[in-house]
Amino acid sequence: MNLRALAAELGLSQTTVSRALNGYPEVAESTRRRVEEAARRLNYRPDMRAKGLATGRTMAIGHILPVSSRHEIVNPVFADFIAGAGETYARHGYDLLLSVVRDEDEARHYRDVAAKRSVDGLIVHAPRAEDRRIALLRDTGLPFVVHGRVSDETLPYAFLDIDNRRAFERATHFLIDLGHRRIALVNGLASMDFAIRRRNGYLAALAARGLPADPALIRSDEMTESFGFATARDLLALPDPPTAFLTSSLIVAMGVRRAADAAGIAVPRDLSIVTHDDELAYLRNGSDEPIYTATRSSVREAGRRAAEMLMGMIADPGHPLPQRILEADLVLGRSTGPAPGHVLSPARSPSPAPLPP
Amino acid sequence: MNLRALAAELGLSQTTVSRALNGYPEVAESTRRRVEEAARRLNYRPDMRAKGLATGRTMAIGHILPVSSRHEIVNPVFADFIAGAGETYARHGYDLLLSVVRDEDEARHYRDVAAKRSVDGLIVHAPRAEDRRIALLRDTGLPFVVHGRVSDETLPYAFLDIDNRRAFERATHFLIDLGHRRIALVNGLASMDFAIRRRNGYLAALAARGLPADPALIRSDEMTESFGFATARDLLALPDPPTAFLTSSLIVAMGVRRAADAAGIAVPRDLSIVTHDDELAYLRNGSDEPIYTATRSSVREAGRRAAEMLMGMIADPGHPLPQRILEADLVLGRSTGPAPGHVLSPARSPSPAPLPP
DNA sequence: TGCGGGGTCCAAAGCGCTTTGATCGCGAGC
DNA sequence: GCTCGCGATCAAAGCGCTTTGGACCCCGCA
Numbered sequence: 200m201n202l203r204a205l206a207a208e209l210g211l212s213q214t215t216v217s218r219a220l221n222g223y224p225e226v227a228e229s230t231r232r233r234v235e236e237a238a239r240r241l242n243y244r245p246d247m248r249a250k251g252l253a254t255g256r257t258m259a260i261g262h263i264l265p266v267s268s269r270h271e272i273v274n275p276v277f278a279d280f281i282a283g284a285g286e287t288y289a290r291h292g293y294d295l296l297l298s299v300v301r302d303e304d305e306a307r308h309y310r311d312v313a314a315k316r317s318v319d320g321l322i323v324h325a326p327r328a329e330d331r332r333i334a335l336l337r338d339t340g341l342p343f344v345v346h347g348r349v350s351d352e353t354l355p356y357a358f359l360d361i362d363n364r365r366a367f368e369r370a371t372h373f374l375i376d377l378g379h380r381r382i383a384l385v386n387g388l389a390s391m392d393f394a395i396r397r398r399n400g401y402l403a404a405l406a407a408r409g410l411p412a413d414p415a416l417i418r419s420d421e422m423t424e425s426f427g428f429a430t431a432r433d434l435l436a437l438p439d440p441p442t443a444f445l446t447s448s449l450i451v452a453m454g455v456r457r458a459a460d461a462a463g464i465a466v467p468r469d470l471s472i473v474t475h476d477d478e479l480a481y482l483r484n485g486s487d488e489p490i491y492t493a494t495r496s497s498v499r500e501a502g503r504r505a506a507e508m509l510m511g512m513i514a515d516p517g518h519p520l521p522q523r524i525l526e527a528d529l530v531l532g533r534s535t536g537p538a539p540g541h542v543l544s545p546a547r548s549p550s551p552a553p554l555p556p
Numbered sequence: 557m558n559l560r561a562l563a564a565e566l567g568l569s570q571t572t573v574s575r576a577l578n579g580y581p582e583v584a585e586s587t588r589r590r591v592e593e594a595a596r597r598l599n600y601r602p603d604m605r606a607k608g609l610a611t612g613r614t615m616a617i618g619h620i621l622p623v624s625s626r627h628e629i630v631n632p633v634f635a636d637f638i639a640g641a642g643e644t645y646a647r648h649g650y651d652l653l654l655s656v657v658r659d660e661d662e663a664r665h666y667r668d669v670a671a672k673r674s675v676d677g678l679i680v681h682a683p684r685a686e687d688r689r690i691a692l693l694r695d696t697g698l699p700f701v702v703h704g705r706v707s708d709e710t711l712p713y714a715f716l717d718i719d720n721r722r723a724f725e726r727a728t729h730f731l732i733d734l735g736h737r738r739i740a741l742v743n744g745l746a747s748m749d750f751a752i753r754r755r756n757g758y759l760a761a762l763a764a765r766g767l768p769a770d771p772a773l774i775r776s777d778e779m780t781e782s783f784g785f786a787t788a789r790d791l792l793a794l795p796d797p798p799t800a801f802l803t804s805s806l807i808v809a810m811g812v813r814r815a816a817d818a819a820g821i822a823v824p825r826d827l828s829i830v831t832h833d834d835e836l837a838y839l840r841n842g843s844d845e846p847i848y849t850a851t852r853s854s855v856r857e858a859g860r861r862a863a864e865m866l867m868g869m870i871a872d873p874g875h876p877l878p879q880r881i882l883e884a885d886l887v888l889g890r891s892t893g894p895a896p897g898h899v900l901s902p903a904r905s906p907s908p909a910p911l912p913p
Numbered sequence: 914t915g916c917g918g919g920g921t922c923c924a925a926a927g928c929g930c931t932t933t934g935a936t937c938g939c940g941a942g943c
Numbered sequence: 944g945c946t947c948g949c950g951a952t953c954a955a956a957g958c959g960c961t962t963t964g965g966a967c968c969c970c971g972c973a
Contacts, residue, residue: 200671201929212953217931227951244671248608249929252958257605259653266639272837278635282623285656294674296616297652299642314557314601316959317651425843450838453810457847460817480629481807486782490814558959569923574961584921606959609928673929 200243209237220245247294259294260284260509261318263308265325267388268301270421274325275450276477276498280346283502284322291510293319306335313339320509322346327390342512344505344521347392357512357520359505363393366494366527367400367445370473373492373529374443375408378541379471381416383441385430385451389419394447397475401445422447427454435462435470442538443471449482452491452534467536474534475527489532496527557600566594577602604651616651617641617866618675620665622682625658627778631682632807633834633855637703640859641679648867650676663692670696677866679703685749699869701862701878704749714869714877716862720753721760723851723884724802727830728761730849730886731800735898736828737767740798742787742808746776754804754832779804784811792819792827799895800828806839809848809891824893831891832884846889853884 206216211234219226219234226234237243251257262281266273281295288295296318300308309332312318321343323332329351336343337356345358367384374382384401387394398417405412416434420426427446434441435458446452452474456466464470476484476493478500484490508521563573568591576583576591583591594600608614619638623630638652645652653675657665666689669675678700680689686708693700694713702715724741731739741758744751755774762769773791777783784803791798792815803809809831813823821827833841833850835857841847865878 202931203929213930214932214954215952218952221931225951230951242667242671244668246609246929247672247674248605248614249958250931251605252603252609252960253929253931255958262654264639264642266642270837273635273639275632275635275836275838278630278632281654282621282630282656285621285623285654289656295654295656297619297638297642297654299639299646299652310599311601314599315604317604421838423838423840425840429843479632480627481632481778481780483780483782486786559961560959570960571924571962572922575922578961582921587921603959606928607961609930610959610961612928 200241201246202243205234205237205241205243208241209234257317257319258292259296259318260288260506261296261298261312261321262324263305263312263321264297264299265302265305266299267421268303272421272423273299274422275448275479275482277324279477279479279499280324280502280505282480283497283499283504284506285502287503287506287510293510306331309335310339313341320344320513322505322509326392328392328395330392342509342516344509344512346501346505348396350392350395355520355522357508357522359501359508359523359525360393361496361501361525361527363396363527364400364403366475366496366529367397368404369400369529370445370492370494371401371404372408374445374471374473374535375404375410377443377471377535378538379441379443380410380538381413381439381441382443382445383416383430383434384418385427385444385446385455386417386419387422387447394419397447416441422451424450424454424457427451428458429454431455431458432461435459435464442469443473443535446472446474449474449476449479449484449491449493456534467534469539471535471538476530484530484532489530490534492532492535493530494527495530496525501525557598558603559600562591562594562598562600565598566591614674614676615649616653616675617645617863618653618655618669618678619681620662620669620678621654621656622659622662623656624778625660629778629780630656631779632805632836632839634681636834636836636856637681637859637862639837640854640856640861641863642859644860644863644867650867663688666692667696670698677701677870679862679866683749684747685752687749699866699873701866701869703858703862705753707749707752712877712879714865714879716858716865716880716882717750718853718858718882718884720750720884721757723832723853723886724754724757725761726757726886727802727849727851728758729765731802731828731830731892732761732765732767734800734828734892735895736798736800737895738770738773738796738798739800739802740773740787740791741775742784742801742803742812743774743776744779744804751776751804758802773798779808781807781811781814784808785815786811788812788815789818792816792821799826800830800892803829803831806831806833806836806841806848806850813891824891826896828892828895833887841887841889846887847891849889849892850887851884852887853882858882 202213206213215226216234219231285295321341323343323345326345326347326349330349333349333352333356348358348360386398402412418430444455446455452472455472459466459470466472473492476495477498484493559570563570572583573591576588642652678698680700680702683702683704683706687706690706690709690713705715705717743755759769775787801812803812809829812829816823816827823829830849833852834855841850
């Protein structure tokens with residue numbers, strides 16, 4: 200059932216039927232009702248390719264899912280982000296075009312997707328501190344929103360990010376307040392922009408409190424459970440082991456906890472853990488009281504908002520590029536306590552202390 | 557840069573340029589080279605919409621990601637499956653069109669996607685034992701592959717599944733061999749086809765060994781860490797608690813373990829855990845020796861294969877519908893041991909015993 | 914010398930839609 | 944009574960590609 204057949208069925212021209220269905224004013228209300236009824240009855244849906252060809256729009260948004268050729272890992276936050284964005288797309292009548300791309304042919308793929316005209320806009324995932332995708336996309340003229348930021352980028356671009364630096368700065372201060380002096384940072388891949396910001400927050404807090412940053416306590420890799428486990432196992436075996444871990448994801452934190460359990464180290468009595476929590480649907484940080492003390496920000500909500508930003512950019516290309524930074528909460532769970540042997544001074548509250556802005 | 561411009565640039569007709577680029581024989585080799593060189597130089601990519609309109613193919617595969625309106629949960633295996641399928645699509649020049657759909661308007665959406673002609677085929681995720689999507693899709697004539705099976709479906713359809721029943725039957729036998737008599741099953745949502753098959757395998761093994769199935773030990777829900785934790789916490793508090801847990805995912809198993817830790821119950825000394833392991837990239841079951849004894853099957857590999865099946869169906873619509881069942885491994889980890897107080901009889905080996913076929 | 918037949922290339926139709934620029938009545942205004 | 948304006952509808956062009964049905968040239972064969 201296509202437009203021509205529908206028009207023939209109704210004894211109208213394609214023009215009128217098209218206009219009736221797309222809400223144009225120059226068609227009689229009675230005719231519109233007749234057309235709509237027939238379209239419903241005959242289960243007519245416009246062919247999106249033809250519509251796209253005629254309008255120049257595809258009603259589809261591209262997501263490029265980079266898959267590290269070394270690690271073969273897709274970031275688990277991805278599913279939740281997509282779920283959030285997908286809700287928004289559905290509401291606006293957009294489809295989501297997903298490409299899984301090995302990082303070595305990423306550049307080619309971005310150029311392709313623009314030239315093939317198969318999407319009206321793009322979401323850029325997992326930006327690195329220095330990321331040539333930005334320049335590449337800017338050249339294509341395709342609207343895009345970055346989930347995260349690109350520190351080395353000087354020209355403006357649209358993004359949605361959380362304040363990673365501030366979140367990890369607060370978390371570190373919190374641990375220091377509890378008397379911890381040796382705090383390990385189990386971070387994401389070192390090239391990732393978010394990982395750098397988190398590290399900077401951590402370093403800033405240590406510096407502000409006059410504590411040395413021990414490079415041995417800072418680790419970066421793909422955020423897997425195994426990585427958390429191996430790192431904690433190794434660090435806890437040091438002569439001067441950390442008394443607290445700051446991890447970049449709940450999954451890593453679970454690995455750290457497993458290592459602590461294996462070593463007979465009790466959490467939070469002997470070891471404190473603070474983690475970032477993306478609020479993944481299937482991996483909540485406890486159902487009532489949080490299991491882990493965590494910096495918290497819903498990646499699904501981020502997906503919803505990023506999609507909305509992009510829809511806005513497409514609808515109104517003239518506007519300035521939207522840039523948005525969300526604040527992460529710091530929630531108190533049962534994974535943190537005073538450093539072993541530390542007596543809390545009444546002056547320094549162990550509750551999440553507000554930072555100077 | 558479109559075909560017309562490219563043809564003009566070369567002083568050739570669109571016909572010839574199109575044929576040159578698509579590998580048709582009736583174009584001189586020297587011309588083909590000229591055309592290809594110019595296409596590369598001018599960064600020409602055919603507009604996929606136009607190509608689709610002309611050929612009737614879209615070069616895109618649809619995945620519909622159902623999101624339960626009650627739980628708001630997307631299945632974590634999804635990302636890995638997509639990553640696997642995406643590799644195959646990329647190799648065949650296909651795109652992946654993803655729709656996130658709340659289960660209440662699933663039916664409408666399946667009808668839509670067929671009528672809109674925006675994909676050449678579909679992958680059906682998370683099938684239920686009784687799933688009207690199958691009949692719906694069959695009516696549309698669109699090729700589709702089900703990841704899993706639909707027990708109540710009588711007519712043939714293409715699917716890729718693992719032998720869930722046999723996997724859980726083996727796992728249960730294995731636990732019984734270790735002397736366990738009270739074995740809890742922490743399963744996925746009761747409506748899911750895979751959950752039913754796993755339960756049937758579990759029940760079959762109990763029955764084969766003359767053990768009663770205690771309904772109190774069988775739980776079904778979304779496979780979250782919290783669910784595993786809450787279930788284990790409750791069951792372990794029973795007057796006659798289980799000595800072993802059989803769980804449907806690594807994440808659930810981690811919840812069970814957390815409950816055991818919290819209750820001071822040692823794994824595997826006081827409690828054994830066997831889980832199904834989808835081999836998710838970021839959540840490996842240990843890097844060398846498995847943490848958990850597990851039935852194991854890579855969902856990423858399943859994605860690759862399902863995609864290949866679908867590509868085959870599209871390329872050759874005449875063929876009979878492919879149906880494929882993969883066997884899951886049973887791997888030995890450090891989460892299982894003899895039931896407390898049980899002396900292993902030398903006759904019954906605790907290693908994964910081959911079942912009669 | 915004439916003719917059939919590859920080997921190359923081309924003009925134009927068609928895919929299903931939107932949109933431009935008419936056309937056609939019909940009542941209002943002079 | 945004629946024109947003007949307007950509401951409702953339509954024919955046809957065009958989006959960028961593929962594909963059908965020639966056209967043209969040149970070579971070899973009778």
